[in-house]
Every structure is written in structure tokens, then in C-alpha cells.
Amino acid sequence: MNEPIYSYMKLGTIAFMSFPAIMNGEGPILETIKKLAEDPYFTAVECSWIKDWTTRAKAAKLLKESGMTVCYGAQPRLLTTGLNINDLDENVRLQALESLKEGLLEAEELGAKGIAFLSGKYEEATKEQSYEALVKSTKELCCLALERGMQVELEVFDYDVDKKSLIGPTMYAKQFAQEIRWEYDNFGLLIDLSHFPLIHEGIEESILPVKDLITHVHIGNAVIDPALEAYGDAHPRFGFPGSVNGQEELVKFLRTLLETGFLNKEKPPVLSFEVKPWKDEEPEVVLTACKRFLDEAWRLV
Template identity: 55%
Template sequence: MKDPIQKYFQVGTIQWMSHPPVSYDLLDSIKMIATDEYFTALEVSQIKDDETRAKAKKMLGESHLKVCYGAQPRLLGPKLNPNDLDEEGRKKAEATLLEAVDEAEYLGAKGIAFLSGKWGEKNQEQAYEQLLKTTRTICSYAATKGMMVELEVFDYDMDKASLIGPAPYAAKFAADMRMTHNNFGLLVDLSHFPTTYETSKFVIQTLRPYITHLHIGNAVVKEGCEAYGDQHPRFGYPNSANDVEQLRDFFTVLKEEGFFNKDNPYVMSLEVKPWGDEDGDIVLANTKRVINRAWALVED
């Protein structure tokens, strides 16, 4: 493509993945990303300290970045399950997601993203109904604030083992949600396609009416190899599934399916993290190089 990628997408990164909190200060990370003009969006998550949250809000407000909010860590950390068959457990997950809507609004985001809980063959239908119940409650609350709710599609049997799940099942859930709430959408991630044994073309075409947000990244799906599963290693990582060619294919499918929207661009965020003692800033630069090369290879 001759046009820059920023013409058609709001290119972002996921703060807590680019700069894991065990190694990087949150405010320093936000400042570094906010001063990089390559990015026009930034995804943040829960900030527990009031003073830090207020400083982050100020920085984000100055940045002209589109702010997005990922509630996934709120669920994954304490192992909360929005499709928990135990009603008390489901309500705990629902409560933190309602809090996430409020925090997202404070930080300037127009919605939240989250993920479903564990998948299992037993009681799958009941779990599905529990997830609908939770998601409808969150969507109804978010709608009062003019905000979106997005469910990220994960693997069902490799790592996260989430209820939602392969693309056809995600399409069914999204269709059920859209029957009652028009502020619901799906977030799809290139790094998850190998973990659900699907291709870009299959996922994008299957979920076309419901996709509202995009992630790109890498995965190792060869059993026994380092970084196996949903670990989001850098592009070029040994034994990994995605690189320039897979990203070029992803971009090409998005172009063919009408996702290149210069007037109202989709957010497309990098979900790539340093592995071990790797440097997060070098990994960010690595990712931008791969994006630029793959983008240049897409036919106009």
C-alpha cells in the first residue's frame, strides 16, 4: 500500500503487554508511547492507585491518542469467570466489569474489552447463558454512558481455554447479543488464529458483521516449544506461527472485506510482549518494522 497504515487504522499498542508492569513504570510507559507519533491509540487497563490514575488521565488527555480499555487483566488476575455456573462467582466477575466501565470512562475510553471464562464440554449451554447474562448487564450499563463493550475471541483448548471460542461460536454469541444490544462487538486477534486452528480469511469472513476492534501479534503453537500457547512473543520468535507473510495476508483479507475505513478507522493494536529478559522497546520497534514491511507488500 502506498498510503500509510494510519490512513485506514488507528494503530495502537497494549500498554501492559508492551511494557509489563513487573519491569516498567506505568507513567513512564504511557509517556514513551504517547510521544511516539507512530501510535494513534493506546490500550490501558486497571490502575489501582488514585494518584497514578489521575496522572495517567492527564497524560492521555494531552496526547490526542484514542484511549481504549482492556478489562481482561481484571478477570485473569483474580481468576474471575463471567460465565461462572456459580451465580456468586458470576456476579463477582460482573461487578469488576461494571467498575471497569466507570474507570474506562474516567480515563477517556469509549468502551471496554473483556474475555469469556473457561470452556468445558459439560454444562456448555448453561455457561453460554451465564455469559449472555453478564454481557447484557455490562452492555446495558455501558449504553447509559454511550460506550461499547467488546468480547475478545480466544482459544478454547490450548491456553486460555475460553468459552468464546472458535469463530463460528463467537458469531453465534455476537448474533445473540446484537438481538438485544447494538453496543456490543467482537475483538479479533491475529495471534489467536493459530491457537484456534483458523485462518485470517475464515475468521474475518465468519465474524465480518460483528468485528469492531483488531489486535495483531504472534504465537507459538508447537507443543514443547518455548512460549507455547497464548504468550504473544515478538515476531521472529523461534518456532512461532506469524511473521511478515501472515500479517500481509491479514491486511489483504481486511482490505478485501471492507475494513479499510479512512473516515472512521478501526483500532488495530499490537499485542506483543518481551519474553524473558528481552527489551520491550526493542520488541516494539521489531513489531513496527514487521507491520511496515507487511503493509508495503499489500497490493493497492
């Protein structure tokens, strides 16, 4: 592709994955945001919860000054606490929902236009009841978001490997998204290249059925051999030993998104790295390697 990549997308990274020390809502949050805001490669950044309100206010100021598009991932609010948004225990479900509502208001404070989250655990025996609980929670979250002019996105995760989330296979995600969209047009799906191998699907299989429901994308890598390091939803760097998403897969991913019109010049969407340093790998080095990898893939599209 000869045209600049920025003509078709806003490039970002998930701050709490690139720099996992801040995933719990604490740690060097301001330093991390400042570092990303000073990097001209990025025109978007994805943040998450910031527990201290003074730190959050300073982060909001930094983000406003940066001119970057801000996104908010509420996944850590659920994954680090064990909360389940489709829990069949009503008290637990409401706790999870309350946390996501708090996240929505926090996202607004940081300058984000929406919030992304993931479904809770998949259990075959209670699949239908869990689905109904998820519908109930999501509609309530979408209602609050709509009142504030904001978007809600559900990220599609694996259902039987690592996170074992209800949503889930692509066709199930499609069914769910269509049901929510029937009532709330501020809802969409977030898909991640690194999750496709984990849900046992190919690139077109994971994109084409939901092409009109996708509002946000991540790119990353995965290891699907349980005998190897970083197996599961660990988001290792591109080129990691035994990983399955290489240059060919990323090029095909980008081409498919272009062909479906998701990547476009009229309203460029956010595309972010979801790559996490493995063990003692240096976050800055891994992030720079991601940039090189994407730049080369775009040249080949």
C-alpha cells in the same frame, strides 16, 4: 500499499502487554503511558486497570493531553484474579461482573469509549449453562455501557490450548455476538491474529464469518508446538523461533481486513500490537521491531 497506513487505521499497542510490569494495575504506569504518548508512531493506546486513584487521575490527564485514541482492556481484571464472567456459581459470576462494571467506569475516566473483556472457562459438560451465564453477564454490561454511550467488546480466545475460554471458535463467537447484537448494538467482537492458530483456524476462516461484527483488532504471534518455548497464548515477538505468524500471514490479514471494509478511510478503526517480551527481552526493542514488521507488511499489501 502506497497510501499511508494511518489513512486506514489508528495504530496502537497494548500497554500492559508491551510493558508487562504494569499488567497487575500497579508498577510504572505513568512512565509507560508517557513513553507511548511521546511516540509519534502511535495514534492509539490500550490501557487497563490502574488501582491507585491518584495515579489513574494523572494517567487520564496524560492521555487527554496526548490526543491519542484510548482503549481499555479489562482482560487483566479477570486473568490475574481468576474471576470468571460465566461462572456457574452465581456469587463468583457477580464478582466478575462487578469488576467489569468498575472497569467500564475506569475506562470512562481514562477517556476510553468502551471496554474489552474475555469469556470465562470452557467446559464441554457445562457448555450451554456457561453460554447462558455469559449472555446474562454481557447484556448487563452492555446495558450499563449504553447508558454511558460506550462500547463493549468480547475478545475471541482459544478454547482448548491455553486460556481455554468459552468464546472460542469463530462460529460460536458469531452465534454469541448476533444474540447480543439483537438487543444491544453497542457490542462487537475483538479478534487477534495471534489467536487464529490457537483456535485451529485460518485467517479468512476467522474473519469472514464475523466481518460485520468485528469492532477492533490486534496483531500478534504464537507458538503452537507444545515442545517449543513460548507455547500457547504467550504473544511472542514476530520472528520468534518456531512461531507461526510471519510476514505472509500479516499481509494476508491486512488484505482481508481491507477487502471486507474493516480497514477504511471513512472511520479508521483501532489496530494494536499485542506482543509481549519473552523472558529477558527488552520491551522497547521488541516494540520497535513490531513497528518495522508492520511497516514492511503494509508495503506488501
